[in-house]
Structures are given as C-alpha cells and as structure tokens.
Amino acid sequence: MSAVPVDRAVPAPGGGPGPAAASAPPSVWPASALPAPGGDITVAGVSLTGLAERYGTPTYVLDEDEVRARARAWRRALPDAEIVYAAKAFLCRAVVDWIEEEGLGLDVCSAGELELAAARGFPPERIVLHGNAKSPDDLRTALRLGVGRIVIDAESEIAGLAARVEGPGPQQVMIRVLPGIDAGGHRKIRTGAEGQKFGLSIAEGDAEDAVSRILGRPQLELVGLHCHLGSQITTPEPYARAVRRLVAFLARIRDRYGIALRELDLGGGFAVAYRPGDPAPAPVAYARRIDVELLRACHEFDVPVPRLTLEPGRSIVAPAGVALYRVLSVKRSAGRVFVAVDGGMSDNPRPALYGARYAVRLIGRAAQAPTHEATVVGRHCEAGDVLAEAVELPRDVRPGDVLAVPASGAYHVSMASGYNATRRPPVVAVAGEGRSRLLVRRENVEDLLRRDVGL
Ligand SMILES: Cc1ncc(COP(=O)(O)O)c(C=O)c1O
Ligand SMILES: N[C@@H](CCCC[NH3+])C(=O)O
Numbered sequence: 445m446s447a448v449p450v451d452r453a454v455p456a457p458g459g460g461p462g463p464a465a466a467s468a469p470p471s472v473w474p475a476s477a478l479p480a481p482g483g484d485i486t487v488a489g490v491s492l493t494g495l496a497e498r499y500g501t502p503t504y505v506l507d508e509d510e511v512r513a514r515a516r517a518w519r520r521a522l523p524d525a526e527i528v529y530a531a532k533a534f535l536c537r538a539v540v541d542w543i544e545e546e547g548l549g550l551d552v553c554s555a556g557e558l559e560l561a562a563a564r565g566f567p568p569e570r571i572v573l574h575g576n577a578k579s580p581d582d583l584r585t586a587l588r589l590g591v592g593r594i595v596i597d598a599e600s601e602i603a604g605l606a607a608r609v610e611g612p613g614p615q616q617v618m619i620r621v622l623p624g625i626d627a628g629g630h631r632k633i634r635t636g637a638e639g640q641k642f643g644l645s646i647a648e649g650d651a652e653d654a655v656s657r658i659l660g661r662p663q664l665e666l667v668g669l670h671c672h673l674g675s676q677i678t679t680p681e682p683y684a685r686a687v688r689r690l691v692a693f694l695a696r697i698r699d700r701y702g703i704a705l706r707e708l709d710l711g712g713g714f715a716v717a718y719r720p721g722d723p724a725p726a727p728v729a730y731a732r733r734i735d736v737e738l739l740r741a742c743h744e745f746d747v748p749v750p751r752l753t754l755e756p757g758r759s760i761v762a763p764a765g766v767a768l769y770r771v772l773s774v775k776r777s778a779g780r781v782f783v784a785v786d787g788g789m790s791d792n793p794r795p796a797l798y799g800a801r802y803a804v805r806l807i808g809r810a811a812q813a814p815t816h817e818a819t820v821v822g823r824h825c826e827a828g829d830v831l832a833e834a835v836e837l838p839r840d841v842r843p844g845d846v847l848a849v850p851a852s853g854a855y856h857v858s859m860a861s862g863y864n865a866t867r868r869p870p871v872v873a874v875a876g877e878g879r880s881r882l883l884v885r886r887e888n889v890e891d892l893l894r895r896d897v898g899l
Contacts, residue, residue: 475509490505490880493808495872499872501785502785505872506872514764517728518759519548528570530758536884544564549570549571551571568589568592576597597643618668619666628678651693668706668751671709683733684737688741691742694750698747706750707752711755758855765856767856768846769787769846772843783821784821785821795830801832804847805849806847813840857871
C-alpha cells in the first residue's frame with residue numbers, strides 16, 4: 445500500500461460510523477484523525493508524535509469518542525436488540541465505564557474480565573459469560589457477582605453449574621450451538637463450522653441433548669440459543685444463514701418440549717478495515733439483513749420473534765486504536781528492506797497468528813524521499829516476528845523515526861505477551877479536543893521481578 449494519507453477523504457456522514465455511513469468507504473483511522481504540520485497526525489486533537497515522546501514507544505492510543513460512537517452506531521442500527529461488547533477485544537476499567545455509559549452489555553470469558561467489570565460496578569445482569577472450558581474460578585466468580593446469562597458450551601458443564609447455583613432463583617443460561625456454517629475468514633478464527641472446539645452441534649444432536657439436560661435442572665433456566673460464527677466476517681450473509689438455522693432449531697425445541705425460547709444471540713465477528721479498501725460493512729448493513737431474515741424465518745417456522753443479541757468486539761475498538769513504534773534499525777537482505785521497531789509479536793501477535801495485514805505510516809517528519817516496499821518487523825527472537833508485510837515507506841526511514849499503525853485497538857494489547865521479558869505497552873486515551881490520559885501503564889521491571897518469586 446502507499447504511505448497512507450489520513451484517509452478521511454470520504455468522512456462518515458454525521459461525523460461517525462452511524463447508519464448513514466453504510467455506503468461510505470471505511471477508514472482505517474479514527475474519524476478524528478487529521479494530518480498536522482511536520483508530518484504529524486493528531487487524533488482527537490492530540491499529536492501522535494507528542495504521545496510517543498511523552499509515553500515512550502511502543503504505545504497504544506485509543507480514541508474514546510470513536511469507541512463511544514461505534515458502540516452507539518450498533519445500538520442505533522438495532523434499537524430493539526441487546527448489544528453486548530466482547531471484552532476480549534480490549535478491556536480496562538475506563539472501557540468498562542464507556543460501555544456501561546453507552547448502554548451496552550459486556551461479553552466476558554474469564555474471572556479476570558469479570559473482576560475488571562465488577563471493579564467498576566458494571567451491572568451484572570448485563571453480563572454474558574462465555575467459554576468452551578470455564579474454570580471453577582470463572583463459574584464461582586460469575587455466580588457470586590450474579591451475571592445475567594451463562595452460555596453453556598459443553599454437556600459436562602450443565603451438572604457442574606447446576607450444582608453451584610445457590611439461588612434464590614435459577615441461573616439464566618443459553619446454549620452455544622454449532623450451526624455448521626462456514627463464514628469464511630482465517631481458519632484459526634472460524635468457529636461456526638463443525639469440527640472445532642466451540643459449541644454443541646445441531647447436526648450431531650448434541651445441542652438437543654443439552655436442551656433436555658438443562659430442562660431437567662431446576663437450578664437453570666434456559667432462555668435462548670447462542671452462536672458465534674467467527675471473526676472478521678466481511679458480509680452479512682453468514683449471519684442470515686445462522687438466523688435460519690437457529691430459528692429452525694427453536695421450532696424443533698418448541699415442538700419437542702413445548703417451550704418458546706425468547707433469546708437469540710448471534711455473537712460477534714463483524715469485520716473492520718485494516719488497510720484502505722478492506723471490506724467492512726457498517727453495523728446497519730449487518731443489522732438490516734439479520735432483521736429481515738429473523739422476521740422471515742420466525743414467520744415461516746411459526747415461532748415468536750426472539751429478542752436478538754449481538755456481541756461486536758473488534759468492530760467497536762479496532763478502528764479507535766493506533767499503535768506507535770520507534771524504528772530501531774533498517775536492514776537490507778536478499779532484496780528486501782526490513783524496518784525493525786521497538787515492539788513486535790509481543791504486542792501484536794495477529795500477523796504471526798493469522799497473517800494479518802496492516803497499513804503503516806511514518807509520522808513526525810515530512811518525508812520527501814520516494815517510497816519503497818518494506819517489511820516492518822519486531823524485536824523478538826523469531827523470524828516470524830513481522831508486524832506489517834509489504835508496506836510502502838519512504839526510502840529514508842531511519843532509526844529514531846516514529847511509525848503509526850492504525851486499526852490497532854482490538855486483539856493487540858488484550859493478546860499481548862511478555863515474550864523476551866519485554867514489558868507490555870501502555871494504553872493512552874485521547875478524547876474531546878486535545879485531552880489525553882493514561883489508561884493502562886507500561887509494565888516495568890518491578891512487575892517482572894514481582895512475579896518471579898526468585899526461589
Ligand atoms: C462468543 C464470542 N462473541 C463475540 C466475539 C467477538 O468477536 P469480534 O471481536 O470479531 O466481533 C468473540 C470472538 O471472536 C466470541 O468468541
Ligand atoms: N483474536 C482474533 C479473533 C478471535 C476473537 C475471539 N473469538 C483476532 O485477532 O482476530
């Protein structure tokens with residue numbers, strides 16, 4: 445790709461990713477990103493090079509207004525549905541507040557995520573607990589806090605959960621079903637097709653067995669079905685297919701057990717643009733297709749229309765984040781140019797895991813040099829420690845330069861590791877006109893030494 449102008453050429457009408465943005469090409473930068481003098485970029489009026497100076501690098505910048513606007517866009521797209529933010533994309537206490545204030549629920553999958561939510565007093569009834577292998581600690585914490593719904597993902601979980609429920613009323617549960625739908629995307633993040641670890645298969649009868657087992661447990665109340673097709677799904681069609689399959693299954697449950705389940709949770713997986721031109725339908729495009737199919741299928745199968753839940757994660761935070769790195773070395777080898785930076789697979793494992801591609805831009809000086817193709821690599825002891833393949837960067841990029849990587853708000857910091865005892869980077873929020881604040885500090889040597897008991 446070419447050195448990315450802050451691609452605000454066609455801003456989302458209404459200044460945000462709302463329903464009117466359905467036909468606007470997606471930007472890889474937050475809506476507030478603007479070019480600034482000296483080759484800089486500001487986000488929410490804050491200089492990115494200034495943030496790199498102040499907090500060091502690597503640093504992750506998160507545009508609060510962008511996160512909130514994206515959360516709101518989902519709510520506007522489906523006003524009658526419940527929108528539940530998938531915490532795994534990125535969670536810290538401030539984000540818990542933003543999500544709460546925007547009226548979304550929270551999808552968590554560990555006691556740790558639950559504790560972050562609880563630390564901010566997030567209403568437990570708006571929390572959904574997931575996990576293909578929930579630990580006793582996860583279940584204990586969820587029950588202690590009184591989470592709204594627990595999504596059953598294995599037959600063995602049913603008796604274990606029922607035994608822990610102490611009342612007063614039953615615990616509401618859903619069943620994560622495997623609809624047998626291949627939604628495309630990278631095979632490591634495809635979760636709707638048969639033959640992987642998530643869900644209970646409709647086709648093989650496991651989902652129906654789970655229904656009868658749950659109905660036999662008075663401590664549990666089965667309220668609905670859940671499925672999650674995968675991630676970075678670039679069209680609404682797989683969701684429409686899932687709706688039909690799940691509604692047909694609702695009808696089967698009604699016929700066999702005489703109950704009408706009232707909730708349908710279609711999970712997350714909505715795509716974002718990592719590079720200019722990547723397909724990324726607006727929330728309203730997914731919403732319309734899902735709504736139409738839901739009404740049609742319910743009519744056809746003669747079941748009451750269930751309340752819909754969606755669980756977007758990436759689509760709320762990815763485009764709000766920008767990663768900042770400093771160049772440490774530039775090297776040529778076998779005709780390739782390697783630009784090595786001070787982060788890598790420890791703060792962004794996505795290229796190594798899924799071959800993910802990113803846009804990269806030099807900031808902080810107005811480069812006059814023509815561009816050439818470069819590979820941006822990290823500083824870890826792995827040949828596969830690549831951050832961005834085949835990006836166009838000015839030929840004179842040199843140590844000390846700052847590189848910005850947009851669309852970095854999801855599954856970077858939340859998947860960050862301490863590989864090579866590098867310390868996980870900070871997250872800085874920018875908001876309004878020119879305000880910034882530290883949300884998560886950089887790990888330090890004391891953190892490292894504290895965990896190592898040294899015996
Ligand atoms: C159950 C569930 N819900 C929601 C999500 C969020 O997915 P995404 O961030 O792609 O929207 C995931 C992760 O893929 C998930 O496993
Ligand atoms: N972590 C993945 C997606 C999986 C999300 C969780 N089910 C990514 O970065 O794309």
